[in-house]
Each structure stands twice: as C-alpha cells, then as structure tokens.
C-alpha cells in the first residue's frame with residue numbers, strides 16, 4: 001500500500017495495477033494516429049505521459065467489477081484525454097502562463113504554443129472518437145457516454161468554468177454573492193470532469209437511478225473539496241517557494257482567498273464527509289475510494 005503510494009502518488013496496489021493497464025491503453029490509442037504528424041504525436045504522448053489518473057480510476061471504481069473492462073478502459077482513456085487537453089490549454093501564455101507542470105516543461109514550453117493548441121484540439125477530437133467506438137454497449141449507452149464527454153468539455157463544463165475563472169461573471173450571469181460564484185466556478189472547471197467520470201462509471205456499471213443521483217452528489221462534493229484542496233496546495237507551495245505566508249496573496253476569488261485557510265480546511269473536511277455519506281448511501285464499498293481520497297487530500301489536511 002505505502003510502497004505504491006510513495007512511488008507514484010497512488011493509494012494502493014489495486015490503483016497502481018489499474019493505472020498500468022490504463023497507461024498501456026493510452027499508448028495503444030496514441031500509437032494509432034498515423035498519418036498524424038510525428039511532432040503532434042510526440043506532444044500528445046508527452047502531455048499524456050503522467051498524472052495521477054484520478055478521473056480514470058474513479059470511473060473504474062464506480063463501474064465496478066461487473067462492467068465490461070474494455071469499455072471502462074477506453075472510456076477512462078477518453079476522460080484522461082479531455083483532462084490533459086484542458087491542462088494544456090490552462091497552461092498557455094494567455095491563460096495560466098505556466099512553464100512547468102508535474103515538474104516538467106508544459107506542452108507549449110516544449111513544443112511551442114501553436115503545437116500545444118493543436119495537440120489539445122486533437123486530444124478532444126480523439127476522446128469523442130474513442131467514446132463513439134466503445135465496444136460491447138447498446139447504442140443508447142454509447143450515446144449517453146458521448147454526450148457526457150461533449151457536455152463536460154464545453155459550455156456546460158470546463159470551457160464555461162475557465163471563462164468565468166479568468167474573466168469573471170457579467171451582470172447577465174446572475175450571481176448571488178462570492179460563495180455562489182466560487183461554487184459555480186469550482187463545479188464547472190473541476191467538479192464537472194469528476195462528475196463525468198462518476199456518471200460514466202454509473203452507466204457502464206449499470207447502476208440504478210437512485211444510486212446514480214447519490215453518486216452525482218458524491219462527484220459534486222468531491223469536486224468542490226478537490227478545488228479547495230488544490231488552492232490550499234498552491235498556497236503551501238507558493239509559501240514554501242517564497243518563504244512568505246501567501247495566504248492573502250491569491251489574487252483570485254477562491255474559497256481560500258475569501259474565507260481564509262482555517263475555514264477552507266473545515267469546508268474541505270465537511271465536503272469529504274458528505275461525499276463519503278453519499279457513497280455509502282449509493283451502496284458502494286467506500287474502502288478503495290477512501291484510500292484514493294486520503295492519498296490526495298492528506299498532504300493538505302494534515
């Protein structure tokens with residue numbers, strides 16, 4: 001347990017085993033891009049080469065052992081492609097202007113901005129095409145999974161969240177105070193993809209309607225907690241890098257910036273407890289989820 005987590009930031013041997021299969025499947029999909037230009041394929045492989053693979057593992061856990069393993073793995077690849085495309089775009093000079101991600105040069109830093117944008121577009125396109133070709137499913141199920149992917153990457157998800165995060169709300173967006181704005185941004189830019197993973201897992205696992213609505217709540221609470229923890233982690237790494245207390249120096253309207261670190265920690269814990277309740281209510285074994293969640297959140301919550 002500890003060995004797998006120390007090596008790859010993963011919670012358990014089971015997660016490490018799943019991630020190995022996923023990585024092989026990612027390589028499979030990225031090695032069938034011919035005749036795509038070799039440089040684009042290299043950039044896609046580079047961008048897809050690491051990461052905690054949380055969304056894929058979440059999908060796998062929710063789908064359960066009775067789901068079709070090939071369909072789960074392919075849908076997991078598609079979700080990770082959307083996630084990776086969003087990170088490539090987020091890192092661009094006109095957005096977060098980041099030159100490092102996961103300790104390595106970002107796609108635009110290594111391959112140039114134009115290739116980074118094209119790689120992201122290519123990954124989104126391939127994600128949809130993988131979902132369209134998912135094996136062993138009824139047409140209705142496949143259509144629902146494609147709709148989840150196209151919804152989460154666009155107006156109902158990441159694109160909307162990023163726009164609001166970067167440029168704020170206009171009067172027509174009708175907001176009801178800071179908490180409402182923060183919750184909506186977090187739900188769109190972070191929660192939506194976690195919810196998509198959970199919902200896709202519920203479809204592939206053939207979960208009943210009442211389980212699915214509890215699982216949706218689990219995904220939503222996890223998404224809010226995840227973004228608060230991500231902001232706390234940013235603050236901790238900024239403080240470590242500058243030697244200063246960066247609590248007030250966030251710049252954006254985040255939960256942490258508005259309510260402070262103590263309240264952010266309290267809220268994060270409360271959201272995780274609510275997520276756990278929703279999971280129990282849906283009748284899923286919480287053990288593997290708790291391992292995964294502890295591995296992500298413990299460094300921030302300790």
Ligand code: GRG
Pocket residue numbers: 050051052053054082085086087089090102120124153154158159161162189190226227230
């Ligand atoms: C191109 C689909 C698409 C969208 C464009 C840029 C953008 C709009 C959305 C990005 C929003 C964003 C960066 C949200 C943050 C999500 C987040 C907390 C990412 C970190 O996730 P981890 O920790 O990353 O799972 P790893 O590195 O483990 O993969």
